[in-house]
Amino acid sequence: MVWTRxxxxxxxxxxxxxxxxxxxxxxxxxxxxxxxxAFGTFTLEKYIKSYTDPALIEIIVNTIVFMIxxxxxxxILALFMAYLNTRTNIPFKVLFQIxxxxxxxxxxxxxxxxxxxxxxxxxxxxxxxxKQIFNLQxxxxxxxxxxxxxxxxxxLDLPVSYLIxxxxxxxxxxxxxxxxxxxxxxxxxxxxxxxxxxxxxxxLASITLVAIRSLESFAVPSxxxxxxxxxxxxxxxxxxxxxxxAADYGMAAAVGMSALAASVTLILLYRHLTSESxxxxxxxxxxxxxxxIDLRGAKVPLFIIVALLSFFLIVLPVLxxxxxxxxxxxxxxxxxxFGMMSWKHWLAVxxxxxxxxxxxxxxxxxxxxxxxxxxxxxxxxxxxxxLRTPASGILESLSFLSFSFPGIVIGVGFMWFFVRTPxxxxxxSLLIGYIATYLPYGIRPLTSAFVQIHRDLxxxxxxxxxxxxxxxxxxxxxxxxxxxxxxxxLMATMFVRELSVSVVLSRPGNEVLAVQILRFAEDGLWGKLxxxxxxxxxxxxxxxxxxSAAGAKLTKLRKEG
Amino acid sequence: xxxxxKDLNKNYFSEGKTITALSNVNxxxxxxxxxTLLGPSGCGKTTLLRCIVGLEMPDTGExxxxxxxxxxxxxxxxxxxxxxxxxxxxxxxxxWPHMNVFDNVAYPLQVRNQxxxxxxxxxxxxxxxxxxxxxxxxPATKLSGGQQQxxxxxxxxxxxxxxxxxxxxxxxxxxxxxxxTRKELRSFLTNLKITAVYVTHDxxxxxxxxxxxxxxxxxxxxxxxxxxxxxxxxxxxxxxxxVGRTNLIQGKVVSIENxxxxxxxxxxxxxxxxxxxxxxxxxxxxxxxxxxxxxTTRDCGKERNSFRGRVESLxxxxxxxxxxxxVGETRxxxxxxxxxxxxxxxxxxxxxxPDGCSxxxx
Numbered sequence: 001m002v003w004t005r006x007x008x009x010x011x012x013x014x015x016x017x018x019x020x021x022x023x024x025x026x027x028x029x030x031x032x033x034x035x036x037x038a039f040g041t042f043t044l045e046k047y048i049k050s051y052t053d054p055a056l057i058e059i060i061v062n063t064i065v066f067m068i069x070x071x072x073x074x075x076i077l078a079l080f081m082a083y084l085n086t087r088t089n090i091p092f093k094v095l096f097q098i099x100x101x102x103x104x105x106x107x108x109x110x111x112x113x114x115x116x117x118x119x120x121x122x123x124x125x126x127x128x129x130x131k132q133i134f135n136l137q138x139x140x141x142x143x144x145x146x147x148x149x150x151x152x153x154x155x156l157d158l159p160v161s162y163l164i165x166x167x168x169x170x171x172x173x174x175x176x177x178x179x180x181x182x183x184x185x186x187x188x189x190x191x192x193x194x195x196x197x198x199x200x201x202x203x204l205a206s207i208t209l210v211a212i213r214s215l216e217s218f219a220v221p222s223x224x225x226x227x228x229x230x231x232x233x234x235x236x237x238x239x240x241x242x243x244x245x246a247a248d249y250g251m252a253a254a255v256g257m258s259a260l261a262a263s264v265t266l267i268l269l270y271r272h273l274t275s276e277s278x279x280x281x282x283x284x285x286x287x288x289x290x291x292x293i294d295l296r297g298a299k300v301p302l303f304i305i306v307a308l309l310s311f312f313l314i315v316l317p318v319l320x321x322x323x324x325x326x327x328x329x330x331x332x333x334x335x336x337x338f339g340m341m342s343w344k345h346w347l348a349v350x351x352x353x354x355x356x357x358x359x360x361x362x363x364x365x366x367x368x369x370x371x372x373x374x375x376x377x378x379x380x381x382x383x384x385x386x387l388r389t390p391a392s393g394i395l396e397s398l399s400f401l402s403f404s405f406p407g408i409v410i411g412v413g414f415m416w417f418f419v420r421t422p423x424x425x426x427x428x429s430l431l432i433g434y435i436a437t438y439l440p441y442g443i444r445p446l447t448s449a450f451v452q453i454h455r456d457l458x459x460x461x462x463x464x465x466x467x468x469x470x471x472x473x474x475x476x477x478x479x480x481x482x483x484x485x486x487x488x489x490l491m492a493t494m495f496v497r498e499l500s501v502s503v504v505l506s507r508p509g510n511e512v513l514a515v516q517i518l519r520f521a522e523d524g525l526w527g528k529l530x531x532x533x534x535x536x537x538x539x540x541x542x543x544x545x546x547x548s549a550a551g552a553k554l555t556k557l558r559k560e561g
Numbered sequence: 562x563x564x565x566x567k568d569l570n571k572n573y574f575s576e577g578k579t580i581t582a583l584s585n586v587n588x589x590x591x592x593x594x595x596x597t598l599l600g601p602s603g604c605g606k607t608t609l610l611r612c613i614v615g616l617e618m619p620d621t622g623e624x625x626x627x628x629x630x631x632x633x634x635x636x637x638x639x640x641x642x643x644x645x646x647x648x649x650x651x652x653x654x655x656x657w658p659h660m661n662v663f664d665n666v667a668y669p670l671q672v673r674n675q676x677x678x679x680x681x682x683x684x685x686x687x688x689x690x691x692x693x694x695x696x697x698x699x700p701a702t703k704l705s706g707g708q709q710q711x712x713x714x715x716x717x718x719x720x721x722x723x724x725x726x727x728x729x730x731x732x733x734x735x736x737x738x739x740x741x742t743r744k745e746l747r748s749f750l751t752n753l754k755i756t757a758v759y760v761t762h763d764x765x766x767x768x769x770x771x772x773x774x775x776x777x778x779x780x781x782x783x784x785x786x787x788x789x790x791x792x793x794x795x796x797x798x799x800x801x802x803x804v805g806r807t808n809l810i811q812g813k814v815v816s817i818e819n820x821x822x823x824x825x826x827x828x829x830x831x832x833x834x835x836x837x838x839x840x841x842x843x844x845x846x847x848x849x850x851x852x853x854x855x856x857t858t859r860d861c862g863k864e865r866n867s868f869r870g871r872v873e874s875l876x877x878x879x880x881x882x883x884x885x886x887x888v889g890e891t892r893x894x895x896x897x898x899x900x901x902x903x904x905x906x907x908x909x910x911x912x913x914x915p916d917g918c919s920x921x922x923x
Contacts, residue, residue, distance in 0.1 A: 456655035459616050462642040463649040464669035464716065470643075474668075478659045555659065 009383050009391045016380060016395055019436035020402040023413030027260065030416040031253035046250035050240075055231075056255075063215065063232045066150060071210040073154025075203060078161035081306065083191075086170040089292045090303055095310055100162045103313050105540060107497035108156055108219035109514050110533045113521055114317035115152050116223055117530075119143035123330040125320065132332060144228030153220045155313060157213050161206040168202035187293060201273055208270040215263050216406035218500035219514075223521055233259045234408050238503055241412065249415060256409035267404030318537065325530035345527035355516055355532055359539070361427055362496050362513040365434060366543055370492035373435045374484055377442030384443070385450035403440040407500030410437050415504055425507035433501045438494050442487040449483025478555060485551030492547065493540045513539075562627035562723040562756055564590040564613060569622035571608055571780075582608040583619065584780040590758055591773065595750055597759045599767040600777035601803070606760045607728055609777070613758065614649050614726050615642035626724060643672075648717035649726040652733065654709045656701040662688070662712055663697040669720040687715045690749070707738045714749070725750075727759040731766060743770055764804045768792060776800045793850075796837075798921045801848045808854075808893045809921070810847045814839055821915060828868050828888040834915040839922060846921040853917030854895040856884060856903065861912035868911045875905050886911060 032042050050056065085096040103111075118126045119141045127139035142148065176198060180190040196203070214220075221235040231239065237255050241247040295302060323333065326341040349355045380399060383392045414433045423429045453476060461471040499514035506515045513536045520529035571583040582605045590596045598606040611617040613624060615631065618639060624632040626647070631640040648669070657665055663684055670680045688694055691711040696704070701712060710730060717725050730746075731739045747770050750757050761767055767774050768788040775785045776799075784791060784800045795801045798809065812826035822838040824831045824847055831847050839845055861867035870888035875897070882897040888911065895911070897903060 452658075454653060454655065456651045456653045457657060459642070460649065460651055460655035460716075461657075461668070462616070463614055463645075463647060465643045465646070465672040465720070466668070467641075467643050470672065475657060479657075 008379065009387060009389055009395070012379055012383055012395060013391060013398075015376065016398050016439070019432070019439065020398045020405075022417055023405070023410045023433075023436065024260070025413075026416040027253045027256055027409065027413035030249060030413070031257050033250055033253075033416075036249045036416065036419050043250075046248075046254040050251045050254045056236075059231050059233060059236045062146060062230060065146060066153065066221070066232055067211040067214045069146075069150035070153035070157060070214040071207040073150060074157040074161040074210045075165070075206045077154065077158050077309070078165045078206060079196075079199075079203065081158075081162055081309075082166040082169045083195075084302060084306065086166060087293055088295050088302075090295060090299060090306070092303070092307075095306060096162075096166075099306075099310050099313060100159050100166070103156070103159050105493060105537075105544070106314070106317055107499075107514060107533070107536060107540070108217070109223060109497070109499050109517050109521075110321060110536065111156055111317050112152055112220045112223035113517070113526075113529060113533065114320045115143055115148070116227070116521070117320050117324055117330070117526060118316075119148065120227070125330065125332060128330070128332045142228070143224055144230070146225075146230055149220050149224045149230070152224060153214050153217055154210075156217075156220065157210040158313065160213065161210055164206040164209065165199070165202055168199055172198065205270060205273040208266055208273060212263050212266045212270065212404060215259065215266070216408075216500065218408055218503065222499075222503075222518060226522075234406065234500065237408050237412065241415075241504065249412060252412045253416065256406075256412050259406050260409050263404040263406055264401065267401065271400070318534075321530040321533045321537075323530075324526050325534055328527070330526060345531040349528050349531045349535070352528070354511055355528070358511040358513050358516040359532075359535060361430075361510060362498075362536070363539055364427065365430055365498070365512065366492040366496040366539070369431050369434050369495045370488045372431070373438065373442050373491045373495075374446075374488045376435065377439065377446050377487060378480075378484070380439075381443055381446035381450050385447050399439050399443050402436060405437060407437050407498075408504060411501040411504030414501075418505070425509055427510045429505050430498075430502060430510060430512065433505050434495050434498055437501050438491055438498075441490045441494060445483045445486040445490065446480075449480050452483075453479050481551055481555050485547055489544050489547050492543045496540045496543065497536065563592045563625075564588075564724065564756065564758070565623075565625040566590075566609075566613070567623040567625075569609070569612065569619045569624070571605075571612065571617070571619045581605075581780045583612070586622070586780070586782055588775060588782055588785070590756065592756050593754050594772040595747070595757045595759060595770055597761060597767045597771035597774045598777055599761060599764065599774050599804070602762055604777040605780040606762075606777050608780075610649075610726055610728055610758060610760045614647055615640060615645050646720075646722060647724045647726060648720065648722040649728065650710075650713045650717050650730045652729045654713040654730075654733075656704075656709050656712055656716075658700075658702045660701055661697065662693065662699050662701055662704070665701050665712055666715045666719050669716060673720060683719055684715075687719045690718065691715045706734055707742060710734060710742060714746075718749075718753070722755070724756045724758070727757065727761075729761050730759075731761075732763070739766075746770065768804065774804075776803060778803075794919060795848075796920070796922045798846055798848075801919070801921055806851055806894060808849045808851065810849070810891065812845060812847055814841050814843050814845060816841060822920070824920070827891050828870075828893075831913070831918055832865050832915045833918040833920055835918075835920050839920065848919050848921055849893070849913055849917060851883075851894045851896045853913060854886075854893065855912040856886065856895050856897050856901070857910050857912065858903065858907065859910065861910050866913040866915060866918075868913075870909060870911055872903060872905050872907045872909060875903070 031046055032044070034041055034043055081096060081099065084090045085093055116124070118124050121127060121139040121142040121144065124139065124141065124143065127141055130136060130140050172195070177190050177194055180194045185193065216234070218234045218238070221232040222238065225232060226235055233255065237252045240252045240255065241249060324330070325345050327337050328340055328342070328344065331337045380395055384396050411433060414429065418424045418429045457475055458471055461475045466474065497514055498512065499518065502512045502515045503518065506512055513532065517529055517532055517536070520532065566586055566588040569583050569586040573580040573582055586609060598609060600606045608617060612619050612632070619632065621634045623630060623634070626645065630636065630638050631645055632638060666684045666687055667680050670683055684697070688696065691714050693708065693711050693715060696708070701709070704712065713730070731742055734742060743766055759770060771788055773785065773787055774791050776783045776791065778799055783797055784795055786794070791800060792804050795804070801807050802809065810826045810828065810831070812824035812831065814822045815825045815830070816823050817838050818832070821832060821834040824833060824845060826847060833847065868888050870886040870893070873885040873887045873892065876883045877899065881899055882901070884895045884897045886893045886895055886909065893911065903909060
């Protein structure tokens with residue numbers, strides 16, 4: 001291809017190195033410094049202060065319980081769903097595809113808030129309803145609790161877990177099960193003694209990945225944990241920098257170091273497990289379909305469970321937000337409530353300059369950030385897949401490591417850097433922080449697109465008489481378009497909803513949507529929050545639809561030459 | 562067009578080691594013939610092909626195609642592949658997955674800025690020629706291996722090139738289809754006035770398809786000749802062994818008769834009918850192909866080149882038995898007619914015609 005190979009790899013290593021190493025180094029240096037203003041004077045004070053804090057033990061215990069709990073919830077649900085989808089004759093299998101993709105489109109902060117709207121102890125809709133029906137004095141449920149947080153985080157990470165377990169389940173060699181049945185085992189016994197043990201690497205990988213995500217998670221701990229005074233590492237860091245009189249970035253960095261160490265350890269474990277799973281899970285021959293188990297009487301009840309699950313995952317959050325954005329205050333749906341509906345909150349949001357600014361900023365970050373991110377990852381993936389120099393291995397490891405970086409910790413690291421530059425409190429600082437944190441989301445689809453372009457496809461075009469540029473235009477770019485579109489969509493939706501990097505880097509003047517929603521949640525302005533939340537979903541959906549349409553159109557044009 | 566290759570050298574550097582891909586290759590590929598580069602994998606045959614087409618740059622030497630110099634180290638000439646006007650069929654076919662059959666075949670014509678009507682006419686013609694009429698709108702990925710192979714051929718033929726290059730085009734087909742396609746390819750190429758350079762490691766493909774074969778080993782051209790010359794008349798052990806199964810027997814020239822030398826070997830004296838006889842006393846290797854050995858339970862009828870042996874094993878392979886015969890300490894492989902009434906352990910006679918033996922000097 002045309003890009004000069006000599007200059008490409010080093011300059012990419014510099015850029016990616018800056019994006020991934022800079023925040024970590026700054027975090028490390030910051031943790032040994034007095035404060036943002038006194039950078040560079042060595043002190044151990046911050047470590048002593050943060051790690052002798054008696055509250056830290058409880059925070060760490062909470063975090064571990066939260067991680068393990070949500071990993072188990074997500075993985076068990078995913079196993080259940082994947083088994084039903086790939087191995088049984090359950091009806092409406094298209095539902096499973098929807099469940100595995102659509103929840104990724106709903107911003108985590110909104111999902112968490114919608115559950116708070118349903119189950120918070122003072123005026124959660126379900127609590128109110130149950131109190132009315134059974135004439136209760138107290139609310140039966142409290143979502144502001146560790147079990148509540150685990151449940152919501154588990155549901156949020158279900159798609160991720162499903163995408164790991166389902167392929168392993170469908171590539172599973174059914175003859176292993178059949179021979180167990182021939183030996184006289186029942187379906188259930190076979191499931192427990194053969195199927196699950198063989199799937200162990202995939203199950204462990206799913207547990208590890210969900211644990212990483214819940215360690216990094218900020219939406220659920222902040223929206224559901226902080227109101228109930230349950231702090232995790234991420235919200236603890238947030239408390240150190242965002243509440244009280246003096247934000248202590250040194251202490252935040254010192255605490256952040258252990259969160260970072262934990263997640264890097266977990267991602268290495270994950271990488272080890274996934275390479276193991278390639279070894280163990282037997283892949284059967286082409287065009288092979290495992291025999292489906294007839295569920296008979298259990299078919300309908302199991303289907304109802306799945307349907308309810310998809311209702312909770314997809315429909316309910318959006319419905320609750322829509323409802324809350326239209327009623328004047330929290331009330332159980334009734335004729336009276338429908339009578340009082342109005343666009344009051346929507347109008348209030350549209351008149352609120354900060355909300356409008358955050359809408360504008362997030363849209364800008366989504367479009368411009370994703371475009372820049374795709375261009376950068378395009379070069380990175382090309383280097384990793386096509387050039388294959390020893391240096392491209394460094395690139396791969398760097399960008400893979402950044403997958404494990406908790407957003408809020410990276411935010412703190414970047415804060416130490418940006419405060420020294422004119423980028424501080426600008427939208428540019430967010431742009432850089434976002435691209436650094438979400439680089440792997442662009443690299444994944446683009447590397448697989450590049451893998452698809454065999455060298456022969458380029459070369460045969462050249463032999464046919466197509467020059468370098470002609471080949472690029474007619475062969476390479478059209479083949480890359482699907483990968484480019486999905487990388488762009490992934491990054492754009494991530495950026496529009498971004499919360500954990502933003503809570504650190506967003507200052508007055510560069511507010512973004514998710515942070516503004518968090519502010520509304522902290523102030524209990526549910527109506528405004530819901531209206532802004534629905535707008536946020538609309539913005540992401542519009543971007544997805546536009547990008548897919550553009551991709552389809554481009555592919556068509558290119559084909560016709 | 563004739564292709565002349567002069568003093569071509571090409572080295573690769575990988576992990577600190579130098580790998581010689583081409584070493585002093587000198588070759589003239591005649592115009593309008595099917596010319597095959599045959600050799601084991603890693604012998605440099607694909608590298609040579611890629612140098613001809615321009616996808617790879619040699620370290621030294623010169624390549625002329627027709628009257629044009631497309632590569633010359635000394636004169637600093639390198640014509641890029643898209644300017645050489647050749648066609649190539651890749652081992653993977655390299656069918657573009659985002660285009661349908663028509664677009665794939667039309668591509669080289671579109672590159673050459675031909676008019677729409679002309680392109681349509683030519684694509685139709687070419688597809689008819691490779692028997693893929695009516696497949697125009699089929700997505701290229703929805704084709705079988707054999708059909709993809711023919712699309713690749715059609716794409717190579719569409720611009721009516723003077724030279725077409727094949728890089729192991731049949732290796733991804735299954736055995737039966739490979740045989741059929743080989744015959745088709747032979748008739749396609751002989752009907753067109755075209756120079757074809759064909760790379761393969763399959764000796765049957767090379768022998769049945771080519772007008773001339775160059776056998777390669779470790780970056781060097783070992784021998785060039787017609788399929789028959791290569792098969793029967795090779796003077797090199799490597800070539801004789803590579804192009805077909807053979808029995809190699811060490812021996813010493815004891816005398817030269819009118820029609821050829823007599824060679825004393827472990828199984829007895831072998832009379833060979835060759836034109837170039839090595840001097841008396843030289844150590845040589847005699848090559849006898851299995852199909853030239855007649856096995857009989859009776860006498861051979863004459864004394865010359867008749868040996869006694871015992872049948873060690875008999876394997877039925879369909880069209881014949883493959884027999885392993887032990888003569889003294891030497892084991893010889895033979896082809897025995899499936900109707901012959903011979904069992905393992907039988908004492909038999911082996912008869913060899915003198916013109917079925919060849920002498921390998923190297």
